[in-house]
Amino acid sequence: MDANTPYQIIRYAANKNQNGNIRPVDYNLIINQGQRDYMKFLIGEVQGYVPGRPIAKVELGNSQRVMQSLAPFISEPSSIGINIGGIGAWPSNMEEVVAMYTSSMGRIRYVQQDSIWSYLKSVIDPVATSPIYTIIDNAFHFYPENLGTAIISYVRTPSDIVWAYTTDANGRAVYDPIFSVPPLWSDVDMMEVITRALRLVGVNLQSAVVSQYANEIKMAGQ
Secondary structure, X not given: OOOHHHHHHHHHHHHHXXXXXXXXXXXXXXXXXXXXXXXXXXXXXXXXXXXXXXOOOOOOOOOHHHHHHHHHHEOOOEEEEOOOOXXXXXXXXXXXXXXXXXOOOOEOEEOOHHHHHHHHOOOOOXXXXXXXXXXXXXXXXXXXXXXXXXXXXXXXXXXXXXXXEEEOOOOOEEEOOOOOEOOOOOHHHHHHHHHHHHHOOOOOOOHHHHHHHHHHHHXXXX
């Protein structure tokens, strides 16, 4: 999907539901909030957890469909340098860890801070042969601390979607494809992003209705 299509859908839906016109500056704000909300939903919303079962209905890794939706934002495995204290900085554009490995591709497990002691004292499963990591402020803490290097794959923060424009002789915004930035989501997932963006302007629609609007726009040649 190019950068213009979601803008046309949102304008069409807002006008059809009598919520007024959407200015380009407002569109660029709400569409990016929409994609952040959708990514948060796919990764797993904490609000969906229940006591004793910290798992959301939808979250990273619980189905192939979720991973397919997030695929455009999953990084290739890359190295993290680990200092002598076992600290390695996390990537600045990281939203969520997908997998963590040693340089020889052995698994590094995530553990909560309050469980570190039990892993460090384990005789059956020592960290020397089964490394672990925990999360601290903008960094990972690895055990054993002399691990040296870790390999990470992670979900990246999505780049902003941008509807760029020039103005015509009447001061009206005209789509500029050169400086616009299209979404990376699939068309199906982009409908979910658009529904979330529309809610910010008071238009509550299901993705099926948004898809219907998209077809109407296509048929009308807008």
